[in-house]
Amino acid sequence: MSTSDNTTTSVLEVRDLHVEVANSDANAEPIQILKGVDLTVRSGETHAIMGPNGSGKSTLSYAIAGHPKYQVTSGSITLNGEDVLAMSVDERARAGLFLAMQYPVEVPGVSMSNFLRTAATAVRGEAPKLRHWVKEVKEALSELEIDPSFIERSVNEGFSGGEKKRHEILQLGMLKPKIAILDETDSGLDVDALRTVSEGVNRYKERENGGVLLITHYTRILRYINPDFVHVFVGGRIVESGGPELADELETNGYVRFTADTAATQGA
Numbered sequence: 001m002s003t004s005d006n007t008t009t010s011v012l013e014v015r016d017l018h019v020e021v022a023n024s025d026a027n028a029e030p031i032q033i034l035k036g037v038d039l040t041v042r043s044g045e046t047h048a049i050m051g052p053n054g055s056g057k058s059t060l061s062y063a064i065a066g067h068p069k070y071q072v073t074s075g076s077i078t079l080n081g082e083d084v085l086a087m088s089v090d091e092r093a094r095a096g097l098f099l100a101m102q103y104p105v106e107v108p109g110v111s112m113s114n115f116l117r118t119a120a121t122a123v124r125g126e127a128p129k130l131r132h133w134v135k136e137v138k139e140a141l142s143e144l145e146i147d148p149s150f151i152e153r154s155v156n157e158g159f160s161g162g163e164k165k166r167h168e169i170l171q172l173g174m175l176k177p178k179i180a181i182l183d184e185t186d187s188g189l190d191v192d193a194l195r196t197v198s199e200g201v202n203r204y205k206e207r208e209n210g211g212v213l214l215i216t217h218y219t220r221i222l223r224y225i226n227p228d229f230v231h232v233f234v235g236g237r238i239v240e241s242g243g244p245e246l247a248d249e250l251e252t253n254g255y256v257r258f259t260a261d262t263a264a265t266q267g268a
């Protein structure tokens with residue numbers, strides 16, 4: 001299935017999503033992390049999710065991507081009406097979902113070059129023609145100011161934090177998903193890398209008309225990637241949604257207004 005069709009609109013819909021993880025003590029109850037998340041992301045839209053540490057933002061991204069540790073106990077996730085929860089992880093990727101993880105994993109022994117071509121072949125449904133592919137990779141590396149020698153190194157092995165994040169955006173550009181979830185892609189980036197990575201995300205939005213779900217703690221990335229919607233995520237759900245001005249309010253006042261509300265509700 002091709003994931004690159006910028007003439008159609010894609011819609012990711014998350015409805016009343018509840019997710020738990022197994023407790024490390026096998027005799028104890030599982031831990032409920034997501035407690036009713038509702039979210040709709042359409043092509044061309046950028047949604048920023050901001051929230052305190054441990055509120056469940058990464059859990060939401062893992063649940064959408066299909067991480068086996070995160071059990072959906074109720075609710076639904078659909079992409080263009082298709083049941084994402086019924087899909088395996090690779091089917092989700094082929095359907096057009098992409099996750100740039102907060103902590104990208106190292107894959108010793110697999111070169112970036114092999115990894116990218118294999119992944120692109122899987123999501124595009126056919127192997128890219130070699131001459132086009134080489135040109136495509138070269139251009140993408142140059143746009144992201146990545147040294148071409150990195151392409152022959154093992155995936156993320158020995159990469160600095162910032163280099164790993166840049167490579168996530170390289171994958172985003174090459175795999176051209178319909179909806180991209182970027183989990184703290186800005187963490188650990190120096191000011192120049194932040195600009196380069198943000199430009200990569202903006203190019204993806206322009207070229208693919210992609211939908212972006214951006215999890216972040218900082219408004220600085222939102223100066224480069226303009227969000228259409230900002231959501232405040234507290235206690236396993238979205239407690240308020242608004243426009244970019246909401247991010248400015250959070251920068252100034254923090255989450256006190258929202259955490260106090262949640263504590264009152266949970267105590268009731």
Ligand SMILES: Nc1ncnc2c1ncn2[C@@H]1O[C@H](COP(=O)(O)OP(=O)(O)OP(=O)(O)O)[C@@H](O)[C@H]1O
Nearest residue numbers: 021022031033052053054055056057058059060069
């Ligand atoms: N596998 C797991 N086992 C036990 N607890 C877990 C597991 N995964 C997540 N949690 C807990 O679930 C809560 C939410 O974690 P999550 O990583 O989703 O939060 P977050 O909002 O992304 O946090 P941060 O902003 O610090 O990255 C945390 O309290 C975390 O310790």
